[in-house]
Amino acid sequence: MKTPGNILFTTEQIQQRVSELSQHIEKDYAGLDPVMLVILKGSFYFASDLTKSMDMPLALDFIATGHNPSGALEVIRRPLNSLKGRHVLLIEDIIDSGLTLGFMLNFLQEQEPADIAICTLLDNPARRLVQLPLRYTGFQVPDVFVVGYGLDFEENYRHLPCICEYSYPQPK
Ligand code: IMP
Numbered sequence: 001m002k003t004p005g006n007i008l009f010t011t012e013q014i015q016q017r018v019s020e021l022s023q024h025i026e027k028d029y030a031g032l033d034p035v036m037l038v039i040l041k042g043s044f045y046f047a048s049d050l051t052k053s054m055d056m057p058l059a060l061d062f063i064a065t066g067h068n069p070s071g072a073l074e075v076i077r078r079p080l081n082s083l084k085g086r087h088v089l090l091i092e093d094i095i096d097s098g099l100t101l102g103f104m105l106n107f108l109q110e111q112e113p114a115d116i117a118i119c120t121l122l123d124n125p126a127r128r129l130v131q132l133p134l135r136y137t138g139f140q141v142p143d144v145f146v147v148g149y150g151l152d153f154e155e156n157y158r159h160l161p162c163i164c165e166y167s168y169p170q171p172k
């Protein structure tokens with residue numbers, strides 16, 4: 001499939017890294033019956049590949065944020081499971097400024113989980129404003145806009161099997 005920029009990670013590289021993370025998490029969370037909290041929409045392929053081979057009890061739930069009319073972040077889709085006393089692993093596609101995840105952590109803390117950890121496929125540390133404890137990271141990326149494997153540009157390119165740079169079209 002035609003990509004809108006240079007490929008940063010091929011399907012094979014992604015599958016290899018996701019499999020490593022999956023084994024790591026499976027070991028760390030054995031016996032804890034964790035809630036894998038998938039951040040919509042960008043993390044859906046990642047969360048699917050990450051959890052599919054885990055041979056242990058776990059719950060999958062979903063959360064999404066959006067912006068209200070005045071531009072403030074808000075949770076537009078809440079988890080359906082109670083998180084009280086649960087071991088929650090947040091599954092994110094990419095962390096950039098960290099503002100979204102920082103906001104989400106505050107929201108989730110109110111539900112009194114046993115603990116919350118973060119697993120992100122991509123980490124773009126260049127523009128971080130909110131420091132976050134990342135327990136699991138797939139890859140660090142340079143400060144470019146990336147698409148594919150769930151990540152979008154204006155809702156397109158989520159379905160690319162690789163992760164690539166989005167090169168903005170040059171004005172003619
Ligand atoms: P943050 O609040 O600045 O950390 O932004 C996090 C969210 O912005 C991610 O969950 C993505 O949905 C989106 N985002 C940030 N960088 C990129 C990118 O390079 N490609 C696609 N989406 C991105």
Ligand code: MG
Binds near residue numbers: 039040043
């Ligand atoms: Mg996202």
